[in-house]
Amino acid sequence: MQEYNGQDVRNIMEDIVYEKLDSIIDSLGCCTCDKCKADIAAYVLNHVTPRYVASEKGELFSKVQELNQNSNTEILRKIVSASEIIKERPRHDQ
Numbered sequence: 001m002q003e004y005n006g007q008d009v010r011n012i013m014e015d016i017v018y019e020k021l022d023s024i025i026d027s028l029g030c031c032t033c034d035k036c037k038a039d040i041a042a043y044v045l046n047h048v049t050p051r052y053v054a055s056e057k058g059e060l061f062s063k064v065q066e067l068n069q070n071s072n073t074e075i076l077r078k079i080v081s082a083s084e085i086i087k088e089r090p091r092h093d094q
C-alpha cells in the first residue's frame with residue numbers, strides 16, 4: 001500500500017485478484033503452494049488495468065467498487081491462463 005500526504009492510495013485490483021484466486025485455486029489443477037499462488041497473482045496483476053482508490057489513512061476501503069461482469073470474466077480468464085503458464089514452469093521442483 002502506498003501512502004501519499006497522509007492518504008492511502010491503493011490498487012483494489014490486488015484485493016479482488018487475491019480473493020478470486022483463493023476461491024478458484026483448487027479447480028485450476030496447478031500447484032497451490034504459496035509461491036505459485038503469488039506468481040499467478042503477479043502475472044494477473046501485470047495484465048489487468050489497475051484501479052486505484054484513495055482514502056483517509058486507516059479508513060476502511062470499501063470493496064463496493066463492484067466490478068462489472070466483463071471485468072470479472074476478464075480476471076477469471078487471466079487467472080486461468082496464468083495458472084497454465086505457472087504449471088509449466090513452477091519456480092520449484094515438481
Ligand SMILES: [Zn+2]
Nearest residue numbers: 031033036090
Ligand atoms: Zn508451487
